Amino acid sequence: MTTIDSAAVPAASESASFRVCRFSGLKIEANAERLIKVNAVAAVLFLALGGLMGLLVALTRWPAVQILPAELFYLVLTGHGANVLLFWIIFFEIAVLYFASAVILGSRLAAPKTAWFAFVLMVVGAIMANATVISGDSTVMFTSYPPMKASQWFYLSLIIFAVGALIAVFIFFGTLVVAKAENTYDGSVPLVTFGAITAGIIAIFTLASGAIILVPTWLWSLGLISNIDTLMYKVVWWGMGHSSQQINVSAHVSIWYAIGAMVVGARPLSEKVSRMAFFMYILFLQLASAHHILAEPGMSSTWKIVNTSYMMYLAVMGSMIHGLTVPGAIEAAQRRNGLTRGAFEWLTKAPWGNPAFAGMFLSLVMFGFIGGISGVVLGTEQLNVLMHNTIYVPGHFHGTVVAGTTLAFMAMTYLVVPLIFQRDIIWPGLAKWQPFVFGLGAAGISLFMMGAGTLGVPRRHWDMSLTDAAHAFEYPAAAYLMMGLNGISAICAAVGGVMFIAIVVASIFWGPRLDVVGAKLAFPLHEKSRESVSEYGSHGTLKLPGTLILVGIFFASFVLYYFVNWKYLSELWLFR
Amino acid sequence: MAINPPSNRLWWKEPIHGIELGWIIIAFLWGLFMFFFMIAWHFIGQQNLSSETYKIQPEDYAAKVEAFASKFKVTDANGKAVEEDGVPVVRPPAGGDAFILARLWEFWPILELKKGESYRIHLSSADWQHGFSLQPTNINISVHPGYEHVFTLTPTGSGVFGLVCNEFCGIGHHTMTGRIRVVD
Numbered sequence: 001m002t003t004i005d006s007a008a009v010p011a012a013s014e015s016a017s018f019r020v021c022r023f024s025g026l027k028i029e030a031n032a033e034r035l036i037k038v039n040a041v042a043a044v045l046f047l048a049l050g051g052l053m054g055l056l057v058a059l060t061r062w063p064a065v066q067i068l069p070a071e072l073f074y075l076v077l078t079g080h081g082a083n084v085l086l087f088w089i090i091f092f093e094i095a096v097l098y099f100a101s102a103v104i105l106g107s108r109l110a111a112p113k114t115a116w117f118a119f120v121l122m123v124v125g126a127i128m129a130n131a132t133v134i135s136g137d138s139t140v141m142f143t144s145y146p147p148m149k150a151s152q153w154f155y156l157s158l159i160i161f162a163v164g165a166l167i168a169v170f171i172f173f174g175t176l177v178v179a180k181a182e183n184t185y186d187g188s189v190p191l192v193t194f195g196a197i198t199a200g201i202i203a204i205f206t207l208a209s210g211a212i213i214l215v216p217t218w219l220w221s222l223g224l225i226s227n228i229d230t231l232m233y234k235v236v237w238w239g240m241g242h243s244s245q246q247i248n249v250s251a252h253v254s255i256w257y258a259i260g261a262m263v264v265g266a267r268p269l270s271e272k273v274s275r276m277a278f279f280m281y282i283l284f285l286q287l288a289s290a291h292h293i294l295a296e297p298g299m300s301s302t303w304k305i306v307n308t309s310y311m312m313y314l315a316v317m318g319s320m321i322h323g324l325t326v327p328g329a330i331e332a333a334q335r336r337n338g339l340t341r342g343a344f345e346w347l348t349k350a351p352w353g354n355p356a357f358a359g360m361f362l363s364l365v366m367f368g369f370i371g372g373i374s375g376v377v378l379g380t381e382q383l384n385v386l387m388h389n390t391i392y393v394p395g396h397f398h399g400t401v402v403a404g405t406t407l408a409f410m411a412m413t414y415l416v417v418p419l420i421f422q423r424d425i426i427w428p429g430l431a432k433w434q435p436f437v438f439g440l441g442a443a444g445i446s447l448f449m450m451g452a453g454t455l456g457v458p459r460r461h462w463d464m465s466l467t468d469a470a471h472a473f474e475y476p477a478a479a480y481l482m483m484g485l486n487g488i489s490a491i492c493a494a495v496g497g498v499m500f501i502a503i504v505v506a507s508i509f510w511g512p513r514l515d516v517v518g519a520k521l522a523f524p525l526h527e528k529s530r531e532s533v534s535e536y537g538s539h540g541t542l543k544l545p546g547t548l549i550l551v552g553i554f555f556a557s558f559v560l561y562y563f564v565n566w567k568y569l570s571e572l573w574l575f576r
Numbered sequence: 577m578a579i580n581p582p583s584n585r586l587w588w589k590e591p592i593h594g595i596e597l598g599w600i601i602i603a604f605l606w607g608l609f610m611f612f613f614m615i616a617w618h619f620i621g622q623q624n625l626s627s628e629t630y631k632i633q634p635e636d637y638a639a640k641v642e643a644f645a646s647k648f649k650v651t652d653a654n655g656k657a658v659e660e661d662g663v664p665v666v667r668p669p670a671g672g673d674a675f676i677l678a679r680l681w682e683f684w685p686i687l688e689l690k691k692g693e694s695y696r697i698h699l700s701s702a703d704w705q706h707g708f709s710l711q712p713t714n715i716n717i718s719v720h721p722g723y724e725h726v727f728t729l730t731p732t733g734s735g736v737f738g739l740v741c742n743e744f745c746g747i748g749h750h751t752m753t754g755r756i757r758v759v760d
Contacts, residue, residue: 230705390709454714562610575728
């Protein structure tokens with residue numbers, strides 16, 4: 001009988017190399033650190049490319065400027081959607097998933113070689129998609145609705161990217177298994193990791209929907225399938241297209257909790273309530289594919305109502321709960337930090353000079369007020385007819401994805417650079433202003449596009465003056481004004497975006513080193529940042545007068561805006 | 577191993593505090609209200625999009641629209657067909673069927689409707705997906721090839737209304753328009 005000397009072959013857990021972060025106290029493994037770095041860097045590069053394209057789109061839609069010719073406009077718009085909505089966000093989400101598993105749980109990353117393979121697939125897919133779009137034969141918009149056909153390479157590039165992302169999500173789940181097996185934590189996973197698990201589960205659903213629709217569409221582009229049903233395509237494609245935005249929601253809500261924990265020491269008011277809110281996302285957020293089918297023929301009203309409301313708005317309830325518990329946790333923590341005067345001392349004396357906190361709080365407020373409320377109104381069966389495919393739709397989702405997700409991810413980057421790259425923010429004075437400049441621009445583009453959409457301006461349209469059309473129609477002057485203001489806001493957001501990219505890239509290469517003795521952070525963490533972010537335990541609800549006032553204002557705005565739109569609908573022509 | 581044991585193992589057994597519970601109840605009830613209001617609007621509202629739809633080959637639909645247009649086309653005193661920029665004006669009977677064909681890059685033909693009368697509007701595409709956007713009244717409906725969508729429309733205002741395509745349909749997308757005239 002042969003025996004294997006187990007001591008001779010070191011277990012993976014023993015060969016993994018860890019360091020302890022001197023600022024947060026988190027245990028960080030070398031492979032996890034490297035993979036977080038490369039995914040975050042790729043994310044920022046695609047944000048730069050997609051953001052530039054977005055600026056060109058907005059400047060073209062500014063009627064007085066109209067910078068691009070028609071053909072190039074549609075090409076750039078296709079590239080803008082793919083780069084920011086898919087590549088920037090999913091690369092960053094993979095970094096967040098690795099952070100929320102390996103770093104927060106103090107574990108090694110499962111199967112690092114496979115994680116590298118996933119990263120390479122994603123990079124190949126993303127570069128291929130850009131090359132195909134720029135070559136000019138795949139100007140089909142991000143949604144690529146058939147029977148309009150892109151080149152086979154376009155569909156294939158997205159499939160390759162999605163497969164890479166799917167593998168990365170499995171690495172995340174594998175890391176959770178490793179952490180549990182190797183007892184790197186005790187009891188339940190912390191809330192931030194729980195939120196990341198929610199994002200991971202939704203990601204699996206999303207990427208599976210993408211595969212189900214993109215693989216046959218790819219075969220169709222090769223001539224192997226004769227027909228793709230247009231309605232079926234929309235129902236399944238949006239299972240990817242909208243659900244991928246629900247990954248964002250789960251990821252950026254987790255980031256809100258994480259930044260609150262690390263910067264002001266916030267702990268969830270009640271673990272049970274916050275986790276239940278995430279659980280609502282897992283159960284119901286995926287139904288949102290229906291938001292894009294409300295003005296379509298062929299689907300019954302019953303199907304539309306059940307799906308568009310996320311099953312009686314239970315997922316909206318989840319978001320509304322986070323809308324109380326995130327600022328509530330911050331208020332409770334700030335009161336514990338000694339800021340107890342009046343209803344709002346906790347907020348006015350919050351660390352607004354710290355771009356991680358400022359970005360996080362602006363993201364929270366704008367996601368709720370702009371993206372959230374407009375999303376529910378837009379997703380109401382009958383109200384959708386008022387705005388379907390108008391520029392109101394991009395207005396809404398720039399409120400969620402730019403003002404909400406992107407700003408939250410930028411805020412998180414201000415923690416990732418010092419903690420993972422071990423380089424400090426190089427220009428703290430500039431970084432302080434970045435979330436405000438970008439946030440102002442993001443709020444502007446969202447609100448002005450929504451305004452123009454209310455006046456009927458179509459989305460994905462090169463010329464709202466309809467100069468070359470046979471039956472010209474004149475949009476009101478206010479609509480032109482809105483599109484001009486949208487262009488100005490886009491410039492503001494672009495300035496904020498350039499500031500962000502310059503700060504991040506310069507900090508990574510030339511920022512003050514933090515791995516030396518005596519190094520200090522430009523934007524300090526809370527003294528209990530590790531405990532707050534990586535252990536569970538409810539804080540309990542103290543007095544939260546400030547949060548209650550904020551939530552009350554939010555609810556009143558929500559109800560008011562909802563009924564204003566019904567009033568507007570009731571004045572339309574009659575149709576049934 | 578984590579350095580400190582968690583402060584409270586049984587988080588799922590903790591009671592929910594009054595503030596949070598109150599907000600959960602408000603959010604839940606508001607959600608229920610919004611859900612049932614969509615259903616209620618089908619009974620109390622005048623704006624509900626029909627889901628009546630038939631599968632049809634795009635070329636068959638185009639032929640139906642041609643037949644409809646030649647039957648109900650508006651003629652002037654000399655018996656000549658009235659056209660706007662080469663597109664015939666068609667006057668469907670009040671209460672009857674009216675057809676609109678979306679194709680690269682126009683809505684065809686131009687309908688002349690009577691204010692306050694109801695029409696069964698048929699809408700489909702001959703080629704790609706299009707977006708029916710009626711302006712300035714702002715009614716927006718998707719148009720699919722292969723699906724004939726039928727809904728009853730009652731204009732409540734008169735004048736000349738614009739149709740703009742709001743689903744991307746290729747390089748001529750921004751030139752795709754149409755018109756609906758409504759007479760008193």
